[in-house]
Each structure stands twice: as C-alpha cells, then as structure tokens.
Amino acid sequence: MHRTYTVTEIRDENYRTKTLVLDRALIAKPGQFAMVWLPGVDERPFSIAAASPLTLTVVAVGPFSERLHQLGEGERLWVRGPLGQPFELPAQPSGKRLVMVGGGYGVAPLRFLAREALTANAAVEVCIGARTAADVLLAERLVMDGAVVRVMTEDGSRGGRGLVTAALEAAVLEARPASVYACGPVPMLEAVESRCLAHGLPYQLSWEARMRCGMGLCGTCEVHGRRREGWLACSDGPVSVS
C-alpha cells in the first residue's frame, strides 16, 4: 500500500540529478528499493538513498523522472516499499576493506551502504564511473562521509580516463577487499562480475530491470543470464549475492 510523503528538501546533485528528502522515515536497508507513484502519471522503482528520513536521488532521463524533478517543496508523492533484498555487510565489518562500484544513479544506494559500513568502522572505497565530469554523482558527499573515492570518466574529464572497472582493478590490486558491491547499468555489472570471478572475490550486485508489480508476481523483471536463471530483480533481487 502506498504511503503519502511530502518533499521537505531538494538538493541538486548534478545538472540532471536531484535528491528529494521526504518528511518521514521508511524502515529499510541499503539496496532495497521503493515504488514511487505519482497519481495519474506512473509508478517507478527508485533505490532508497537514505531511510530516515526517506531520501531519493533521481536522475532525469525521461518523462517520469522529469516529473519528479518538477516537484517542489511541500508537494507530495506516494511510496510503496521497502521492496527487494538488500546488500549485506560482512558479519564483522569493523576493519574490513569494502570496495563499491557505482555507475549512474547506482551511486545513491551505495552511499547509503557506505554510510552504514563506515558507522560500523569498515574501510570503504567507492569507484564512481561516469561519461563525463558533469555526470559524476555524490563524489564529494562520499569523501565527506569518510570514504576513499576513485572517479573514472569515459572522456577523462575528471579522475581516470576509461571505464569504472579500471578503478575497481586498481583498488583490488592495492589490497584485497573483503567484498565488492556494485550498482549500475547491466554491462557495468557484468564487467564487475567477471573481474570479481577472476580475482575470486565475493561480490554483491544490484540489478536493474523494468518493473511492474515489484512483488515477485508478474514476471516482468526477470533477469536473463547464464548465472541467474529464472531470477526476479524485484523479489530475488535487486541485489544478488555471490
């Protein structure tokens, strides 16, 4: 059932990304998501960027996300969730080295995870990938949170030049992480997966898929692939633990 939330604060993260801070909490864990409904418009999945108060980081890429960007402070939206399986921190995170890899809005749930890990005294390194400098998301905030941040852009306009997997490779070679976490577009996740397999590292990936019910019923969000047969992003995932 949808609950009504009111926007209390809007932060610009980059030229096409806004963070909406809402008026109360949603009990949830990093990696879980919520279905956001704008009555008369549509309903779409968004990662929980922070739970208390509920916070969403929205990249404007099409009609729905643009409508979210048009919301002003005091305006309402409707939320159903939390849904899906969260990321899991190691049993004893203290002192463990955790590497996170984010592309696009995928940095938002990783920041929620990073903050929980840092609170539990883990060492967190976040690799952020983007097309160009303007697309880099949440890098400063993560540094302020206490994470080590490596940025890669395809055009080299900020940080290293190339794909974010290069930063992952560098981070892994520096010191073997206890676990790798990633959220972003499917090709990025597949690349992260193959690096982790090559290094024999445990990893957790948060998958994207078109979602309708968000309840594990309609089958729309099935992730096809050799490693995940008959796997539903909304209920088996979005996070897969390997």
Added chain:
Amino acid sequence: MHRTYTVTEIRDENYRTKTLVLDRALIAKPGQFAMVWLPGVDERPFSIAAASPLTLTVVAVGPFSERLHQLGEGERLWVRGPLGQPFELPAQPSGKRLVMVGGGYGVAPLRFLAREALTANAAVEVCIGARTAADVLLAERLVMDGAVVRVMTEDGSRGGRGLVTAALEAAVLEARPASVYACGPVPMLEAVESRCLAHGLPYQLSWEARMRCGMGLCGTCEVHGRRREGWLACSDGPVSVS
C-alpha cells in the same frame, strides 16, 4: 476464529459440575468468557475459570453442557475468545477487602478473580449461594486459595439457610468492603445490586444472557433494565461496573 484445545484433565466439582482443564493457555482476564464450539452440536458462552492453562467449569443443565461432560481426556473442543469486558480489581488491591457473591457456575469466574486478588494481597471473602449442599461449588478450593468463604443454601443443608444476599449483608456489616463482585442468575444480581446501592458500595456484576455472535453485532444478548438501557452482555459486559 476458533482455536482447537484438547482436554487434559477432568475434575468433578459436584454431582452435576465438572472442570475441564485444557492443553494450553488463553490470554484472558477474570470475568471474560469464551464461546465453546462442539462441531455439529452447538456453540455456547462459558466463563474463563482459569487462563493458563485454559479451564472451564461446566454445570450440566441441558444438551450442550451434557455433551461437554461426555468429553474424555484427549478429546477436543474449539474455543473463540476471550470475549467481553473483565472484572477490574482496585488500582492498589493490597490490603483491600473484596467481597464476592456467586450463584451457580458464577463461582467459577469469581475464583479466577479471587486468585488474582489474593496474589495481589487483597483480603477476599466469597459468598456462595446454592439450592442445597450438593450444589455448592468450589467452596473448598477457595478456602485452600486463601479466601474466607460463607455458604448459604436455600434449604439450610450447608452453611446458613436462605439467599446468598444474607451472607453478603453479613460480610458488609462486618467491615465495609472496597468493592463487591457478583456473578450468577439475574435475580441474584438484582438483589446484590440493590444491597450495594443501599450501602453505597461500588460493585461489579457479571450478567448472563443468551448469546449468539458474542461480538456485539447481533443484538441477541441485550440486557433490558432500567439501569442498563441498550446494553449488550457480550461486548459491553458481561461485567458491568457501577
């Protein structure tokens, strides 16, 4: 919804009364009742004589109560409840004098109340009324529990001769009670009420009525009377607090 209970122990209380001890608890307070269902037979209200384990004291007066008497150990019955409003002990029962008046099966819920009161260090006096000595219920058990017991029989075959209100009168004259509690047939309750009004005592009465839904919906159990207009025994009662 009915839960299934199994009879674990059967005690004879008098020539026509048995106590059925069941296999598990029903969280309930003294004065509350349960609807007891024997599939294919009927469903009737019974006071909760003890909650943990659930215990019923049944006087065989007709077809349903006789069927309950025929149940053997290991046999099942179905219970829906607890229902209704309980008796209420004084806020600080310790040291208070509480007088209880029971007729017929009405002694059963009073014993549950008496035990709670005695545990809270109240002084409990129970007046038990019956037609004849053989009908007296639970007197020995109440004495063993630590209550003072006064018995009245209509034929004088045990205790004083006359109605139970005579015992109430004696108990009240001995020392003013903090509260009077009564459960039994309606004429007895009305007599107790008029005595309490005469003495200006607070009192709580548990009323009997034919019950169907037991849920305050069907209106069957309405108690008619000057003092209780549009009053439902199953949901407003069975206990009225005055």
Added chain:
Amino acid sequence: MTDAVDLTCEFLGLRLPNPIILASGVIGTSAALMVRAAREGAGAVTAKSCGPGPRAGHPNPVAVDWGHGVINAIGLSNPGAVAEVALLADAQARLRSLGVPLIASVFGGTVEEFATVARIVSGADPDLIEVNVSCPNVADEFGTPFAASCADAAAVTEAVKVAAVGIPISLKLAPNVPSIGRIAAAVVEAGADAITAINTMPGMVINADAGRPVLSNRVGGLSGPALKPIALRCVAEVASAVEVPIIGTGGVMTGRDAAEMLMAGATAVGVGTAVWYRGVSVLGEIADELCAFLRGSDCAGLGDIRGRIFE
C-alpha cells in the same frame, strides 16, 4: 486549512447530522439499541431487516472473526413485521427528538411478501425503507436472491414503491453479480429512490481441525476489512450507472475509509462490522475522523470529496 468542516449530509431531502449510517443487522434489534447508536454519533440508523413472520435464525455458530473480517449467518432473525412496526414506532419517536433519521429494512420470500412487509412497517413512519433483496444467508430457503436478476429486483422495487406510500426506498444490492451497475439501473428505472451497496459477500470459513465449516449454516456473508475493495468497486459502478444517492457500505472501519467511500460516489456511508472491532462508539468516532480528514485536506464539507475519483 479550513476552520469549520460541515459534516451534515443531505439525503433524499433528509438532513443527517453526519453521513455515518448504522448498517442493517448490526445492533438494530431494539429501540434502546438504535437510540444508543444515535447517541454514540450515528447520522442515521438502520433497523435489522424484518420479514413477514418471526424467524429464530440459525443455530450457533452464527458469526466469527476469520482474521480479515467477519462471516455471519445470523439467518435474518426478526420478530416479524407486526412486532417490528411497534419497535420502529418506539425508536422513531425517540430518534426524531435526536434529529437522527430512522431507516427500516424489509425482506421477503416473494414480491408480495416484500410489499406486505413494507406496507406494515410504513406504519411506523420510517424516514426511508431499505429493501434487502440481497441477503445471502437464507438462500437455501428462498433460492437465489432477488438482487441477482434485473427483472426480479425491479419487480420487488415496483411492488415496494407502491406499498411504501410516499416513504422513499433504497434497494440494497449484492456484490456477487457480474454487473451491479446493471441491477442498479434496473431498480432505479423501476422507482428506487436510492441504492445501498453492498450487502455481505457469500463465503465459507472452514476449520481444518474440525474438518467442517464453522457456521452452522455452512455459508455466510463476509463483511469487514476484506469487503472494502469489493464495496468501493461496487459503489463506483453504481455511481457510474445511476444518478440516485448511494449508501456506500462494506468494510468501513475508519474516517479515512468513509472518505474513500464518498470519493467512490457514495452520498452516505453504512457502518456495520466496525462495531465489533471498535465498539458502538465507532459510529461517532468515524464521523470525527472523517471531519479531521476533511480538515487536513482543506475541505469544507462532503461535497468537496464526493465522487472525486470521477474527476
């Protein structure tokens, strides 16, 4: 924020202090209980349905809470129309002084019986007569309810309309039909002044340990929380099909639920099973909660939300 919210509800020329109506069959069995419902805050009260002669109803169990609502098969227990009219007259005298309208409820096994009962209860001058063509609990005896067919429901409507001589009538419809809108259109065409939607949904609760249905009547009517989305859909369908006022009934537990019912197109809101969950005081409490909801939504009265889903 609006300061004053006006809950008064115009219904067929009646003026209800608020739109919350005690539904038929729930504590509407005596004048004292109906007066109590009014005192506890109902905007109108409906009496238990009565038929041509006295009925004892079914043996126990007649009602249980099955976890998501209540199922009942009371079996239309009632004293018969002749005794009922005295009870209604008594109730009406006392309710008039409280400014709370009285709704009688009638049923019958034939069209003629419906008319006879309506004629008799008219003697008590109720403000509205609800025509219960939909009770599922006596199906064995009376066959499929009249609410199942346009022709049957219309025939009852016409007969009662004549018998009720000037008292407006509301046809109470059943949810277990393919198109409740069609039935509503048929009865309005036949003269119904209002529609009450809905009666309970036929169901069966089984106790697996006992290996049998819990109700002695085996089947009964589902009410309470589980019924709400069925009722909202039915009310919306009726509101789309006809222009007459609707008493939206089914699963209303809170003021918010009542608001949803109004948004679906109801003019007033019936409340029954909530009395089990929250006591008789629920009638006034739902009205208060509805008032708070309206205030929080910047609405001045019921008109501001009625039929909102159609905007």
Added chain:
Amino acid sequence: MTDAVDLTCEFLGLRLPNPIILASGVIGTSAALMVRAAREGAGAVTAKSCGPGPRAGHPNPVAVDWGHGVINAIGLSNPGAVAEVALLADAQARLRSLGVPLIASVFGGTVEEFATVARIVSGADPDLIEVNVSCPNVADEFGTPFAASCADAAAVTEAVKVAAVGIPISLKLAPNVPSIGRIAAAVVEAGADAITAINTMPGMVINADAGRPVLSNRVGGLSGPALKPIALRCVAEVASAVEVPIIGTGGVMTGRDAAEMLMAGATAVGVGTAVWYRGVSVLGEIADELCAFLRGSDCAGLGDIRGRIFE
C-alpha cells in the same frame, strides 16, 4: 500417527507429485520461471494466460498489497499465442524430465479467439489447457466476462474442447456470479474436464490522500488472504454441482489453507499470491505443511480429507 503420508495427486489421469499448482499469471511468464516453480516444489505449473496477439498490459501501478490481500490489473500482458507456444514447448520439455505437469492458459475476446488460441498452444502438448473465461481486468475491452453466463461459458467450452484435440480442459470460473454451481454445471455439460475455481474478485482500492484509485486501470482483481472464504464457498458449490475434479484456487497461504481447500472438494490446489507473501519457495513449503497436517491428523493421503465437509 501414520508414518508415511502420500501427497501424490491423481488429476485427470495425470500424476502430480503433490496437489500444489502454481496459479496462472504468477511467474508463469517464462520457461525458466516455470522450471524454477517446479524445482521449488510445485506439483504442476500453470503458464500465464495467453491470447491471440501480444498485449503490453496496463500502465503502472498494476498491483499493490492493500493490507488483507493483493489487487492487480496486470492487463493480461502476454506475447500472443504464437510466441507463447514456443515458450510452452521449451517449458514442457524441461518439466517432463522433472515429472511436473504443465498447464497452459488461454483467453480470447470471442468464442473463435478462444478456439484459435487453444489450437495454437496445443502444439506445445501441455498436459491441461485452462480456459480463462473469468479475467476481470479486461472487462472494459471485452465486456462482461464469459464466466458470467451459462450460455457464453458453455459456448467457449465447446469450441475449446474441439480445438484442444484430446488435451483435457479446465474452465476457470469467476466468483462474481450469483450461482457458480450453475455455471460449473453448464460448462461440464458442454465438455469441460475440470473446473478451476476461482479467479480474482473484482475490486477497487482507493488512496484517500491521492483521491483516486491506486491501479491505473482503476479496478482490478482481489487475491490472497481476503479471497480465501470466497474461494472455499465457490469450490464447495462447484463440488456440489458437478463430478469433475476441481483446482481450488484463492487465498491459499499455508498447508492448512490447502487442507481446507481439499476439504471443500478440491482435487488440487492453486497457489498464486502466496508467492508475494512467502517467496517462490512457498510452493514446496505449502506441500510440506500439508504433509505435516495430514500426518498430525492421522491421514495417509489426500483422499482422507478430500470433500470432508460433505461427510
């Protein structure tokens, strides 16, 4: 105490390892998901209903949990019969090796479309074809469902029976009819080999703050816990009306619920919405719980409780 409980379920000559059948429309959208349902313990799996051509379904929201169950209006999204038959053939090949029967599900807007779709999906050699004459989510487009009338439902049955050439068929019926037993009798008379009862109950969930129905389609089908007593009553009515086996479906969340469905007269038990509450593993878990219930009740197999409420 009985030592061995036998859960195998004979259904129209098929031998299901257990009576728990994945209901149509729930994760039956790909061969991989259907194989997973079988691996997680389903005794048979039903594919999502398919129609003559591809359908995208309705916009979001298409499903929500409203507190006592789920409401959905997916809108019969499907790839169309031609694409479906390939998917079914793939699934059937893999399910055969697991010993788990495959049930295809078909719908159409006309009697001819039903026949066409059934003829096409027969090509995948499913073990049973379920005929969805009852989907409430496409009513705007197709009008009242075929399951609402004896004549319409019978006409579909006859046409599909011919088209299915030797594959048995089960008619999936709707709860929103005055007498489901009468519809069941009509379709069995017309050649139905089995009955699936029931599909979802039409409902509407409104969000009071938003002032509108939650589903983009406004109305949808209710499933899950709130549906169980409706389904049990429907199954009992169908069991009284006809002799064919019944797939009892609606609100089954636990093994105890499955036992109740069998007691009401079902031969096998459909499970859909429980996948939301308990995950895909619920299919095997319900079977295990049913096994434990039977053991605790001193029963050796399903026959010991089937139809018990009629004893």
